[in-house]
Amino acid sequence: GENVEQHPSTLSVQEGDSAVIKCTYSDSASNYFPWYKQELGKGPQLIIDIRSNVGEKKDQRIAVTLNKTAKHFSLHITETQPEDSAVYFCAASSERSSTLGRLYFGRGTQLTVWP
Amino acid sequence: KAGVTQTPRYLIKTRGQQVTLSCSPISGHRSVSWYQQTPGQGLQFLFEYFSETQRNKGNFPGRFSGRQFSNSRSEMNVSTLELGDSALYLCASSFGQTGELFFGEGSRLTVL
Numbered sequence: 001g002e003n004v005e006q007h008p009s010t011l012s013v014q015e016g017d018s019a020v021i022k023c024t025y026s027d028s029a030s031n032y033f034p035w036y037k038q039e040l041g042k043g044p045q046l047i048i049d050i051r052s053n054v055g056e057k058k059d060q061r062i063a064v065t066l067n068k069t070a071k072h073f074s075l076h077i078t079e080t081q082p083e084d085s086a087v088y089f090c091a092a093s094s095e096r097s098s099t100l101g102r103l104y105f106g107r108g109t110q111l112t113v114w115p
Numbered sequence: 116k117a118g119v120t121q122t123p124r125y126l127i128k129t130r131g132q133q134v135t136l137s138c139s140p141i142s143g144h145r146s147v148s149w150y151q152q153t154p155g156q157g158l159q160f161l162f163e164y165f166s167e168t169q170r171n172k173g174n175f176p177g178r179f180s181g182r183q184f185s186n187s188r189s190e191m192n193v194s195t196l197e198l199g200d201s202a203l204y205l206c207a208s209s210f211g212q213t214g215e216l217f218f219g220e221g222s223r224l225t226v227l
């Protein structure tokens with residue numbers, strides 16, 4: 001099955017700085033790559049996603065890039081704010097009917113933004 | 116629009132007991148997936164239901180089972196609980212045609 005690795009496991013930045021989280025995947029059939037933010041005591045919240053026919057996607061301060069050849073994708077958060085502090089998970093899946101609903105998650109990155 | 120609702124939010128059981136967790140998906144969503152989250156193993160896929168049929172299953176023992184009703188609501192059951200079953204159980208719903216999943220807040224199970 002798919003194997004998703006995520007780095008770093010912890011990341012501390014000063015408010016206003018940028019944060020970058022990187023993930024790699026193993027299955028070339030994977031074509032959907034979402035990112036989730038999980039705050040303490042809550043479920044994961046989908047913040048952005050990208051499909052393999054796109055190399056980059058941006059939503060305000062958040063952007064995701066995908067390199068299919070190297071099988072890696074990254075989350076970029078600019079102008080970080082204290083409320084960005086949370087655990088971030090990358091995930092990968094193949095949007096085939098036999099695998100829908102099954103995401104392979106990375107181990108998560110604890111992001112702390114210091115004021 | 117209401118999100119994914121999971122009940123109960125917290126529960127404590129003892130080894131050997133069984134537990135049933137409930138999930139109400141976002142209105143209009145026909146797919147429900149279940150995940151187990153632990154500090155040691157991270158987020159692991161249990162199973163996915165679409166239109167009352169199990170469409171996909173993860174690598175968990177048969178003690179873990181689920182079902183989906185005609186209104187898309189889903190339940191999962193864990194029988195003969197073990198200490199290692201202590202976890203946050205997350206339910207996610209989707210329309211069922213793409214990979215986009217929307218998670219609930221989870222049910223935190225503690226097995227003593």
